[in-house]
Amino acid sequence: MDEIEQKREEWRKKAQEVGKNVVAPRASEIDAKGEFSWDIVEVFAKEGFLSLLIPKEYGGRDGDITSFCLIAEEIAKYCASSALLVIVQAVGTMPIALGGTEELKKNYLTKISREGKLVCFCLTEPETGSDAASIRTKAVRKDGHYLLNGTKVFITNGGVADFYTVFATTNPGKKMEGITGFVVEKGAPGLSVGKTENKMGIRGSNTTEVILNEVEVPVSQRVGDEGVGWWLMMRTLNRSRPAIAAQAVGLAQGALDYVIQYGRERDWAKKRDEMCGIHFQLADMAVEIEAARALAYKSARMMDEKVKGTPVQMFSAMAKYFASDVAMKVTTNAVQILQWEGLTKSHPVERMMRDAKVIQIFEGTNQIQRKVVAHTLLKE
Numbered sequence: 001m002d003e004i005e006q007k008r009e010e011w012r013k014k015a016q017e018v019g020k021n022v023v024a025p026r027a028s029e030i031d032a033k034g035e036f037s038w039d040i041v042e043v044f045a046k047e048g049f050l051s052l053l054i055p056k057e058y059g060g061r062d063g064d065i066t067s068f069c070l071i072a073e074e075i076a077k078y079c080a081s082s083a084l085l086v087i088v089q090a091v092g093t094m095p096i097a098l099g100g101t102e103e104l105k106k107n108y109l110t111k112i113s114r115e116g117k118l119v120c121f122c123l124t125e126p127e128t129g130s131d132a133a134s135i136r137t138k139a140v141r142k143d144g145h146y147l148l149n150g151t152k153v154f155i156t157n158g159g160v161a162d163f164y165t166v167f168a169t170t171n172p173g174k175k176m177e178g179i180t181g182f183v184v185e186k187g188a189p190g191l192s193v194g195k196t197e198n199k200m201g202i203r204g205s206n207t208t209e210v211i212l213n214e215v216e217v218p219v220s221q222r223v224g225d226e227g228v229g230w231w232l233m234m235r236t237l238n239r240s241r242p243a244i245a246a247q248a249v250g251l252a253q254g255a256l257d258y259v260i261q262y263g264r265e266r267d268w269a270k271k272r273d274e275m276c277g278i279h280f281q282l283a284d285m286a287v288e289i290e291a292a293r294a295l296a297y298k299s300a301r302m303m304d305e306k307v308k309g310t311p312v313q314m315f316s317a318m319a320k321y322f323a324s325d326v327a328m329k330v331t332t333n334a335v336q337i338l339q340w341e342g343l344t345k346s347h348p349v350e351r352m353m354r355d356a357k358v359i360q361i362f363e364g365t366n367q368i369q370r371k372v373v374a375h376t377l378l379k380e
């Protein structure tokens, strides 16, 4: 095993231990109460999961996308909400790491990695989700600052973050070329948190409205030049979609592992004839999870190895939608196999099924991912 592989294996082992010992005992309570788990934040920050992709020079762990996926997968086996905590921290951080000035990186990345600060990614608006190029939140330059006005919705960590990576338009006529990123600090006058969503799944993740009313943001808190926000956002999402795929793989594996254990306790292995239907279902679930895992890590590897001439965005999109569709199918089958017991809170599979539905929707719906794949295939 080379040094890179060794490092990845260390991350996987660490996440496996934290998943089993810290996350698993809390998963059902987090879901039932729909509560944001500060105790888990503390452990994840200490272990370096929340500063994984931040370069060492800013106090981070210099991890790669494959390690990011391994952590998301191991944690999601027990709790998809907790895995999302790791993912959203990276999503909020990446635009700064990819496009921020040295001053911005030194200030914010260092605080995120050394002081355990939380960050969120504010793109979606009431009128624009999939059609992100049409965002209406405006940033108007005035003297040495910008004035931000608009409303963001469905923002993960919106109510608990210290820093908000906000995308706004500095030139509405230019659509994607008019989008610019900013870092806004919690407590900035005019920044407020609106409704907290009461979701069917991923209930332990905090999802809120974020309202910007005449928020004054210094020019030094702009991420990159005016108009480069779209590309920073896309580069970020191309890197995080493999981890969303890994989250879905972990969730599906967690459901399958549970059903297998349930079957072992009831001697299903010996009941070959009467349980033949279920045996076939278990085999299909295992095969589909392996296929999703292969695609997730292929897309991660392409990012890490900066493979030239291949459409990495297509593989990220493929991995995200295939893995989350597999998670939906596997968790639904897990509930079906356990029958009425599967519907009850005595087993985790009904929670896993609700969580899988959410993964098909966020970070770009699975319909939009299919559009990305088809568009890339047809491009000359």
Ligand SMILES: Cc1cc2nc3c(=O)[nH]c(=O)nc-3n(C[C@H](O)[C@H](O)[C@H](O)COP(=O)(O)OP(=O)(O)OC[C@H]3O[C@@H](n4cnc5c(N)ncnc54)[C@H](O)[C@@H]3O)c2cc1C
Residues within 6 Å of the ligand: 088, 120, 121, 122, 123, 124, 127, 128, 129, 130, 131, 153, 154, 155, 156, 157, 199, 202, 207, 358, 361, 362, 363, 364, 365, 366, 367, 368, 371
């Ligand atoms: C739990 C959760 C957490 C989230 N966290 C964040 C976050 O942290 N930051 C953030 O910015 N956003 C976040 N989102 C928002 C998420 O990314 C959007 O919900 C998603 O992109 C879809 O946007 P929408 O809900 O407005 O649906 P719409 O874009 O209105 O789409 C509605 C339906 O139409 C389909 N559709 C739309 N356009 C097309 C098309 N051109 N072709 C085919 N089908 C189409 C969609 O697939 C969908 O089924 C989160 C969402 C959820 C559920």
